[in-house]
Amino acid sequence: MKEENATMTMVIHLHRTPGDDTASTYVLPRPEEAGIGASDWSGVSVSSALQYLQRAVDPALAFSLSCRRGLCNVCAMRIDGVVTTACTTPMHDGILIEPARSTLLLRDTVVELSLVRRSRLDAVVATHADERDA
């Protein structure tokens, strides 16, 4: 609730292409200006901050989010060097957000977390050729 915490710098490594680890730096406005119901950023999760960035700053930003309670783990990422759930981690000034593991990276903060990979179909299963998306 201290005024000096109202704006903060958030550093995110966005791995848009494999091998690219250039840090993108974002400066966030006060939560109320961002349309988030909290008096300061310590009451906002990393997930909500990413949601805001996708909405207002970079529409291409990819992130996963489901339960918002630290139960499903779909939002797992590396925050200040530690892999944890983004939905339960409060924001702070200078936070560093990276994918949980670069070898599993799919897009930005999204990594391969499938529990059913060996029984999964990824390829397009078209039933006849002209149905395939052009």
Add this chain to the structure above:
Amino acid sequence: MDSWDVIVIGSGAAGLVAAWHARAAGASVLVVNKSLVGRSGATITSGGGVSVSGRTAIGLGFDANPDDTDELFFADTIRSGSFLSDQRLVAAMVEGVGDELRRLIADGAKVSAPKHAPGHSSGRGVRIPGPSMQRVVTTAALHAGVRFREDFQSTDLLTRDGAVVGVAGLDRRSGVVEALHARAIVIATGGATSNWSLRTAPEELSGDGHAMALAAGAELIEMEMLQFLPCCLVAPDMWRGLQFPWILGPQSGVRAWLLNRYGERFMARWDPERMELATRDIVAAASAAEVFEGRGSPNGGVYLSWAHLPRDIVDNFPQWSRSFSADWRWEGFDMTPLVERIRAGHAIEVAPAAHFSLGGIRVDAEGSTGVPNLYACGEATGGVHGGNRLSGNAGAQVLVQGKAAGRSAAALARGRSGEAAALVDQEQWRSVQARIKAPFERADGIAPFDMKRRLGQLVDAALGAVRDGAGLAKALEELCTISRDDVSRLACRNRDPGWNRDWSDALECVSALPVIESALLSALARKDSLGAHRRHDGKAQPATNVLEHGLISRKADSNALVHRTEPVLHPFLAPA
């Protein structure tokens, strides 16, 4: 493979139980999920209660009450639902839950002995924590040979001559729009609770299954009925929807006080004897009514206060409660800052949060929707709980309905395995593709998230724990305007088809609109209060009135939704 026997849409407990049974019956089964299997849906977030009668529990080897019969379990369920339930569905649930629980235990679920939960006349709530339940059903489906499609957002059922032949959607990873064919489809997409912004439910429950079923010709039942959990946090954003204050207060028997902005203990007007310890539906309705009448707190809730109690009550709480550890970890959160505020004498703002969809797709006890080849199960369906849901009955519902829908779908598909599977015709496929791709191909217009937020505000305001006719009519008018003018302007700001959140959001809005409209139409039509549906401008439904189901369907060859009523049948237990 040119066609699956069975496609199940959704991978919570209902969907994976359906998939397991369909596979066990010899069908080829594909489970399609919008996110990751085992890491999405409401099953993980549930307390994991499964209701079972004492006698059935004894048959499973538990220490339970031998006087508690299936009939008593049935009667408690019907009464708590204000006699609005489809009694055939309840009978199937009560009789069938034991067998499915036995299978779950055989598959490795660690189940705790039955405990007594409010509303049940006996101890019949066995417990499997939500994440464990999800793990067990996921592993069982994997071992049975079920196949999976993940990050596939289903949007449209494909039909041929009125029968469902497949499902179309967006592969979120690649951005490819695709059709998947099956002889039978099971919808297990969960509730429509994400359409409320204040909720306990996860992010993705926009009612996609409801919308697809409605479009294919199925009926929705009791869409106005939504269960709210009282005393959830409204702020800050990170904790919004958490039930922590309810657990630290009334749920545990701790005498915290509910106060309005004037400091009045308003429960005195609603339940002067039990006050804050009244049942959760009463506390939810009372809290919402205070806000509705202008006596709420700044963030649209009321206050829950422990300030009249010595601090020791809160400090010693973790010693006797299993809900909290001494370091105040709660689910994934460190709640110490909130506890410090309580200890310092502050009240906490709380409000009822959307928790469970009581209404949904109408099915029979076999899981059939009435649309050829289309089945549904779990929270996506309506009619089991009537006007209110007892603790643990969702767990029983998903197990029993999942089994019924999975077996029915497999039997139908296997019976036709000699025939060539029907495929969508090219004209329909082209129009479905165009519909799915439209927001992506449109560069300028309304940002999907803005519509999502607007819908959340509309639903919170009109379809909260207390409603009134004027508010519902106004919301319906706004919603129809959005459907007419704004859907065709949804546009993605991101040109990359893979992992395109704008695109996914846009498709979720398109699905949510008819589902929200159904809830508004149903809430408008039910003019008196009944169960979870509280009309501020109505009265309690007189006991002499004939009880009616509220049903929504799509007018043939148009998108218009129509509401009709049907008398509730009471084949087993009539209101006294």
